[in-house]
Amino acid sequence: MNDDARAKQNARAPIPGKQDPENVNKEPAPHSVGAAPHRKLKADLVIIGAGSGGLSAAAGAAMLGLKVVLFEKGEMGGDCLNSGCVPSKALISAAKYAAAAREGIDYGITTGTPVTDWQKVKAHIRKAIDTIAPVDSQERFEGLGVTVIREHAKFSDQNIINSPSATVKARRVVIATGSRPAIPPVPGLSVAEYLTNETIFDIETLPTHLIILGGGPIGMEMAQAFRRLGSEVTVIEMSRVLSASDEDHAAVAADTLRSEGVEILEGYKAASVSQDDGTVVLEAEGDDGKKIVRGSHILVAAGRQPVLDGLDLEAGNVAYDKTGIQVSQTLRSVSNKHVWALGDVAGFGQFTHLAGWQASVLVRRAFFKQGSKSNSLPLPAVTYTVPEVAQVGMTEAAAREEYGDKIETSSFAFDENDRAIAEGKTKGECKLIIHKGKLVGASIVGEGAGDIIQLAGYAMSNGMKLTSLTNFISPYPTRTEVVKRAASAHFQDAVFGKPARTLVGLLQRIL
Known part of the structure; x- marks a missing residue:
């Protein structure tokens, strides 16, 4: 299990038993914080922002026995849980049922015109959020030993963070404040x-x-x-x-x-x-x-644009621009050695899974002194339309721009896949992008593309040869077989061409 997966699993682990009171500092509800005395704390790690990156980093550090203080002025779980990935996929799920009711006649099923009850759709969305919310909750992280302070935080020095009720001196500070929708300057x-x-x-x-x-x-x-x-x-x-x-x-x-x-x-x-x-x-x-x-x-x-306002980054000597905190691929600030950035605010991409991976980079580099970098693995991305559009590594256009005519592609269409044919979902294709025999990217459009792309991503992340995508038994009938068939198509001339036929003809003379 890699570090980002382990951190997420730890975040989802059952709340441990009674904690050492020195490691757990429960905050009162935000509306009553003002009555509490101002505290001065020290921490191994201060995290500003309780989204995917911040929570994964907090869980990993806490499980290593470090003193962690987590600031979050809004809702725990960040954009992904409350207004991004989770609610949008719940809405898409409801919409698929409406589409299935309309399309059923193509499969011999007559149901009639679907009618949307918007309030029930919203209830389904809320249920999905509420079911996942305990995983990201204040109580869960306090159970892991994290001090959670539900207030706005800002720098007052290079490694000192202030909020209305606390001042924390930190060995390291992680900025994981995420992003917000960018509003274009359209008149009106x-x-x-x-x-x-x-x-x-x-x-x-x-x-x-x-x-x-x-x-x-x-x-x-x-x-x-x-x-x-x-x-x-x-x-x-x-x-x-x-x-x-x-x-x-x-x-x-x-x-x-x-x-x-x-x-x-x-x-x-x-x-x-x-x-x-x-x-x-x-x-x-x-x-x-x-x-x-x-x-x-x-x-x-x-x-979207990074959330940087109110952090007093100048006081912390933290360099930034319109894309976010200026960091290297190590995720460490270029201007302040105490500061790191994760997720959307780091400027390398706006994906929940990227933020989780970057949290593992932080853990490896800061705590285990390993050489992991944000860009050390190919980045997957999925658009959850029907059909889904999935990408890992370089697109064909990007690869041709970098490598020119040395790029080869190998494809396999869904309309030749038996599972897709059986289910009537034949729209789509798997395309592999190859440079000097090495897989540098893959794109898939079709039913379940986001799941299928992971096979190509696994091969690329582990430095496997393209032949590795042909050298396994794919269960029949599955859509993931399109990856194997696309890889096999690349070797078709070598395996079945004239030189191979000549060789086989010679070998047949040997008993």
Whole structure:
């Protein structure tokens, strides 16, 4: 088990028995903190932010017997639990049931037109959050020996952190404050009642027409989910949707959304937003001219920005820019040796799993003095549309930009996979990107792509040869076989070409 998985498991472990009172300092509820005396503490590790990276680091350090102080002014669990990964995937799950009811007739099942009960959908989302919340709770981490202080924290010196009720001198400080939605400077948007991922899951009624600014993973996932639940949806994207994904595979997902009734305007920029008697009016400009889109709600999904405000980074001599804390691939601050950054605020990517991996890098480097780096493993990414779009390592375009015509690709289509055929889910493809016989990237679009991509990611992370993806028995029928078949296709000429046939002909003369 690797360190990030171990840290997460430790975070999920049952609450230990009675703790040493010197290691556990329960904080009163935030509204009563002001009555408590100001404390002066010392810690091996101070963490600002209780999202994925901060919690994983806190759990790992605490399990090693270190004194850990964790500051969090908002909800434990951060964006992923409360307004990101968990609620969005719960919403997508509900939308899949609506789609299944419509598609059942293709399989001989007649159910009728689905009707969305938005309040029950919200209850399903809330149940998912509430079920996972104890794993990330203050009580759980106090049980692990972490001092949790539910207040805003800031620097007063290079290794001194202040909050309203405490001053902590730390040997190391981890900034894991995450990111928030970036709001583009569209005229009229600032006064419109726009939604973000932080607010859309709490709206009172299902949108009749949802306008989405941004065709990245969040925008596309929400577009399909709300369309399936019964909303009209229009996506406005300045370039192409899912621009970080393989272009061909992103097009498969976009075409699917269009076939389900989502309007996608690629190459359009939001020029202005206004409200007319409760209706959102958006004017978009593109190569084909201007378009006016009217909707009931508008969702901003146009990227994210690191949360840095209020930290007094100058007092801590912590260098930063618009992308986040300036750190090396070791995740250590370039200006303050006491400070590290994890997750979105570190500037290397906005993924929960990346933050978890970076927590393991911190544990390895800071506590075990090992040489792990943030970029030492290929990074996977998944967009949870139907079909899913998954990527690990380099895209074909990025690989060709770096290596030119030395890049080879090998693909296998889902419509040749027996499991996909049996289930009627044949839209998709596995593409392997190869440089000098080495796998440098993989992209998959199709049902379950996020699960399938892990086979390629495992091979890449462990330095395996491409032949390793052919040298195992894949159970039949499974979709993951597409990875083996794509790898096998790369060697087809070598195995079955003229030289091989000539060799086999000679060998057949030997009894």
